[in-house]
Amino acid sequence: GESVGLHLPTLSVQEGDNSIINCAYSNSASDYFIWYKQESGKGPQFIIDIRSNMDKRQGQRVTVLLNKTVKHLSLQIAATQPGDSAVYFCAENTGTDKLIFGTGTRLQVFP
């Protein structure tokens, strides 16, 4: 996969701990958000999405929180595993036909 440059924020967590990856979005009109995971050599993998009429959504080991007041999105990963190591992107949609991606956060899980 593609890492997003030398200035990619990195989050390092110990295996078994919870991870929180944050994302600030810019457009208050955005009404749909997606989190993607991208591993080396692969395309972005859909993790979870949320619409703007919700403030929380849970999946398997993942939770997305949306705070529209401060235009902030977070992805929480419970009991982080080595296989969670990847670059995570948030993406927003304003009702058009395109997604606007954040710069990404690299998650490193160490034993």
Added chain:
Amino acid sequence: KAGVTQTPRYLIKTRGQQVTLSCSPISGHRSVSWYQQTPGQGLQFLFEYFSETQRNKGNFPGRFSGRQFSNSRSEMNVSTLELGDSALYLCASSLVGQGLEAFFGQGTRLTVV
């Protein structure tokens, strides 16, 4: 069911040449979007097709073009290649478009030399 398939996975071209990339969406999906991913610019939207019509286009020069066929498969073409076109080109498939539940393929890594 099969995911999004992009071909080829890797390409090396020289400046001035043109290239065509292919994307087969998930069965039943009618929307195909294309993105360019580079270390410097991240993921940037190129264009989106739905039922053979281009619905939206990003801020890329006219050298970048695309089309969609009646079976929803899509191609994108880059003419007069420049070194800066080296990137991972990603295709995303969606049932209804508008970025909703967009699933990506593995991408085509294009290197321009």
